[in-house]
Amino acid sequence: MKTAIRIDSHQHFWQYNKQEFDWLDVSMAPLQRDFLPTDLKPSLETQKMDGCVAVQARQTYEETLWLLSLADQYPWIKGVVGWIDLRANDLADQLNELKKYTALKGFRHVLQGEAEPEFMLAKDFLAGLQMIAERGYCYDILVTQDQLPEVIKLVDRLPIMPLVIDHLAKPLIKEGRHSMSGKTAWHDWCHHMDSLSQLEHVHCKLSGMVTEADWQSWTAEQLFPYFEKVIDCFGPERVMFGSDWPVCQVAASYQQVVSLTECALEALCPESKNQIMGSNASKFYSL
Structure with missing residues (x-):
């Protein structure tokens, strides 16, 4: 019997320097160093992952070329989402x-870092997305929850192309769903995710949740509703696992992130666990 493929759809490598990684502030001091394929490989092996998407x-542009060089060197880096x-x-x-790099599967822009909410709706940005769509690339959408109204407009203006929401659009998990502000945030996030999920070419990564919660006190019970909501609205066929390593390590180990996800999937959709832990990412990124 063939073993189901296991793919980590979202992780990072970097060669640290203070100027280019100023977002790694003092609270993330343990991440202020290099993170290379040799650092990740033991965790992938322990969790029986067949590969990853960097x-x-x-x-x-130079980092994109560097990531592609790593994919050439390490065949288990199955794909690259560059800039x-x-x-x-x-x-x-x-x-x-x-075009010569077969490992290049798509692109991403750090939209969450743009001060202007309408940045993603500018004509030149949309024209660029149109061009990568015509060439068969995917696009990862990295935003925070408050940017979802603009994302809905963005997706409406794009051609039908493979799109995936990174990190569930960073919902305000730390707020808590039972506080007054948390209830509003939860309601708004659910509403916008429902809207996006109506489009069958939009997918979502189960990634980044532990770092949107309280790093020291998050619980599986606190995160479970977010798993449940995403799987319910997107369906198990449009959801994929991502560790967000090494960023996740400020709140959880690689093993903890995998275990958290697998436990949630066992409770919510055990029959679709293999899809979400690998085959969905393999199909989306054409690995």
């Missing part, structure tokens, strides 16, 4: 240069 952490300036005048030329 996602950009810096917004430089490219979607507004660049020479975008077509850059994409032609990248």
Whole structure:
């Protein structure tokens, strides 16, 4: 009997320097160092992962090329989600240069870091997304919960292309669903995720939850409703596991993140566990 494929759809590698990783502040001091494939491989092996998708952490073309070089060196890096300036005048030329890299599956921009909410709706940005769609690439949407109204507008203006919401759009888990502000945040997040899930080409990653909760005191019970909501609205066929390693390590070990996800899946949709832990990512990214 063939063993189900297991893929971590979301993790990062980086060579740390203070200038380019200023988002790693003092609260994330343990992450202020290099994180390379040799650091991740033991965890993948322990959790019986067949491979991973390396996602950009810096917004430089050079990092995209570096990640692709790692994929060439380590075959278990099954795919790369890189960065490219979607507004660049020479975008077509850059994409032609990248065409030779079969490990390149898609792109991402750190939209959560843009001060202007309408940034993602600018004509030049939309034109860039249109161009990568025409070339068959996927796109990872990295936003916070408060940006979801703009995301809904964005998706409505894009062609039908493979899209995935990273980290559940970073809901305000730390607020708690039972506080006054937490109830409002939960209601708004559910409403917007329901809207996005109506489009069959939009997917969602079960990733990043532990770092949106209280790093020291999160519980599986606190996170369970978020698992349940995403699986309920997107369906188990459009949801995929991602560890968000090494960022997750400020709140949980790699093993804890995998165990948390698998326990939730066993309770919510045991028949779809293999899909969510691997085959969905394999299909989405054409690994």
